[in-house]
Amino acid sequence: MPTPDTFWTYLSTICIYLIVLVVPGGLVGAAAGLRGWSLAGLAPLFTYLTLGLSGPWLAVAGLPYNPGTAVACTLLLAGAAYGLRRLALARGWTTGGRERPPVVWTRRAHFAVAACVLLATVLSVIVVLNASGGASAVFQRWDTVYHANGIRYIADTGDGSLFGMSKINWYPDGSYYPNAYHLVGALVYKLSGAAIPTVLNAVTVPIAGIFALSLVAMVRQFGGRAVFAGCAAIVAGAATTGAYESVSSGLLPFALGIVLTPLSAVALDRFLNRPGLDTGVVLTLAVAGMLLAHTSALFGAILFVLPLMLQRWWRREGKPLPDLARLIPVGVATALLAAPHLLGAISFGAGSYPYKPWGSDLPVGRALLQLLQFRQFLTEPLTWLSIFLVIGILTVRGLGRLRWVGLSALLLSGIFVLVASYGGLSWVITLSRPWWNDRYRLMALAAIPLCLLAGHGLAETQRLLAKTVGGWSWVRDSASMPAKLRIASATLLVACLAVVTNGFYTNANAIAVGYAYQNWPESEKVGQIPVTANEVAAMLALQEIADPAEMVLNDRRDGTAWVYAITGIRPVAGHYDPGVPPPDAAYLSEHFREYDTDPEVRAAVERLNVRHVLLGHGSILPDIKRAPGLENLDGLRFLRREYSNSDAVVYTILR
Known part of the structure; x- marks a missing residue:
């Protein structure tokens, strides 16, 4: 149900959020030496890291969290990152190695990929606006009220501690919760003057666009083609189980952690390829950022990149013991940087809050079908994404340095099937505790490599189309035709996909996200919604x-x-x-x-x-x-x- 804000207030709030999303993290990333797509991709993660660190550490120091202190903390972290990078250069604490991906993208390719990220963001905006039924609608699902109250509490009191915002319900002492999401939301609330429901919606709107940007940064880091990166971005904007389904369940910070997870591979690969203080700082910030975004995001990121390490050792690009030894200082630095969060998580685990597993028992075949069709509760399967996923699996050898994504998909999909089909078994409950034994959360985690494989399948289809047409004699006779052919084939394929998917499945995804607002075609059968x-x-x-x-x-x-x-x-x-x-x-x-x-x-x-x-x-x-x-x-x-x-x-x- 709507609150009093107007559409123009909503629009300005979205713009403020995008500025907050880019500027603090971009400043820290640039100071740490990031450039290009790595900087663009890691900027949102570093924003949540910067503000997520600011609140708890300011509380430890007895200082309030507000726009002024947030700016001061951003400058402090950026200064520290810049100082460490300059120190590494001056002392020679860096090692040689490849910095640039081996596949060169033309300027036109960079613009085309950026256009695909923009398209995914536009799709995300359309989906959320259609789902909510109003620019300032109130979320109706379980945890959304906790997030809304948390943002208001931080903004009103200046208490950015990890226990403070929980005092609205668990008073007088509160309860631990990683609050980077809420600290960013509180800053947007203070700067925009909008109502809290409007702020929650504004922060949710670009969720699939952030996912697309993360996937693009990852493909670029591992030397993928620009077409692959653009296709991955489009799939991110269309796949229900990527960004949208977690939002539909009201798992807003969890959804944030999911769309940022691919960036863990970007930071880890930079460090493994060129170990040094500068790349180690970036990896430390990225690991801490995953922890601050959502506690389970760090566990998910470890599982996601584990096949990367295995592939590296299998191909003898590195050795297990030296690689793991290099990661120890990163772990120690992360623990020190995020000490309040680690202590809070330990206290929560030892506390009295009850753990209630879901205990799902879907048939295995149905669970596998849900993975293939990128859906769990929608009536409409995402058929074309399923086709491209199959193509991507069959052509996985063409992924090059990203072949490990196939193993990641197998690992994470296997964990999903375990929880979805055998969720009542005690050892499965223990294994999946970071995700509360929730198959919806684990489906979102499995969707990350599946979206990459589907994007690869779409890119391979474009390659085949261009190769087929390029074999025609009148095409071979034109010297300028190959470049134009690649552009034309990619454009044609995306246009056809838009048509056959009815606008990249925006209607289906809007129905999915609409569950978060109890706004979908059958919602009147459920009964009275909580907030009218x-x-x-x-x-x-x-x-x-x-x-x-x-x-x-x-x-x-x-x-x-x-x-x-x-x-x-x-x-x-x-x-x-x-x-x-x-x-x-x-x-x-x-x-x-x-x-x-x-x-x-x-x-x-x-x-x-x-x-x-x-x-x-x-x-x-x-x-x-x-x-x-x-x-x-x-x-x-x-x-x-x-x-x-x-x-x-x-x-x-x-x-």
Whole structure:
């Protein structure tokens, strides 16, 4: 459901996000010596790294996180990267080796690949806008309220610590969560002045474009053809299980980690080809960036690049022990740089938060078919991407230095099948714990090499088309025809793909992402959505009634947990998640109706400074009912109805 921002506010917020996405990371990457596509690809990762480090370290120093301190931290990190690079050059702590990929791209090729990345970004914009049903629509899935409240908390309080934003729901101490996503979102929120739902949408809009850029940087690093890079970018913008499906599940930071994962191969390959302090700094920043984007992203990146290491050792381009020895200092430097995150992750793992695996049991054949068709719950298979994936698999030898991607696809697809088909087995649950035993997350991870293989298949189809036409006698007789033929064949192939896929599957992908907003053709069959326009109206009315310092009692089962993100008023229940709730929140949800007769209820109300009650309509899940302590409040003598509409009501507690 929409919040009050206009489309033009949304557009300006997207522009601000793109600037924030590029500038801090680009400055750090350039200072570290990156250039060209490596710089362009790693810039978003380094932005999330820079701001993701800034918040926790500023909190350790007792300083607030805001635009000013974020700029200072960016300059500090860029200065450190530049200083280390200059030191390495001055002391000779670099080694010789190949810096430029062996395949030369013409200027025209660079522009064509950039156009493909732009196309993927445009596709992403179209998909998200069509899915949301409005430029400032509210996400309706499980974790999105936590992310929304986290962004608002950081922006309002300046607390960039790894435990702070969780205090909205798990008070008073909070809970660990990697918050680079939220720190970037908080900066966009402060700079744009837009509502939090608008900020969340703006940060989501270019997700497939970031994926495309990451794949292009990877193909370029490993010496792939420009056509391959462009095709990979187009596949990134069209594949449902790449960027879009994680968004549809509300896994917004996880989706970010997925689209940045290919960059781990870029940084690792640069370091292995030319070990040195400068390339080691870049790899350290990239590894830390994966950890900060999402904890599971680092585990996924390790699995993704493991076949790269195996191929390197098999072809005797390096030896296991020396390579692993060189990586030890990188690991130590990463641990020091991201020390607050590692300590926080350890404390979370040892804490009381319950781990609840999904336990999927799909037939193996169905799981394999989902991989091949780039979908899990869509009714429409992405047939043409499946065809190009098969072609890419059959021509995997043509990948050259990227042949390891085939083994990566086999490894990650195998893990997906294990979790999708045997997710209830204890050893599978243990193996997949970084991904919460969730087949949707592991499908997204497997989609990375599968998208590369499909892009390779599309590029090989273009090569075959150009070769076939080039064999015609009238073509052979023209000296200028081969270059023009390559351009024409690539353009024709992309145009045909756009037609046969109905605009690169934008409609199918919009339906998939629409699940995040409960906005898809069959959504009316599900029932009342958690956050309606009327509930947003009630939250805004509460903003006029309540004191900003108070907390509002609400039911964590409906959409009222969004009240903090939208108004800044803290709810008693700040997340749908019922795991380890604060004692007062748990007691009030069970017994608030007994306010007149139960002194413990009144004491809890007093401790939390609760003055109003906000109840919405519907539930995050259709089979979840309202908490017993908040049922049938009308007519109770200690409450006065202050505002109501068809979906929500606000009460004042009469003391």
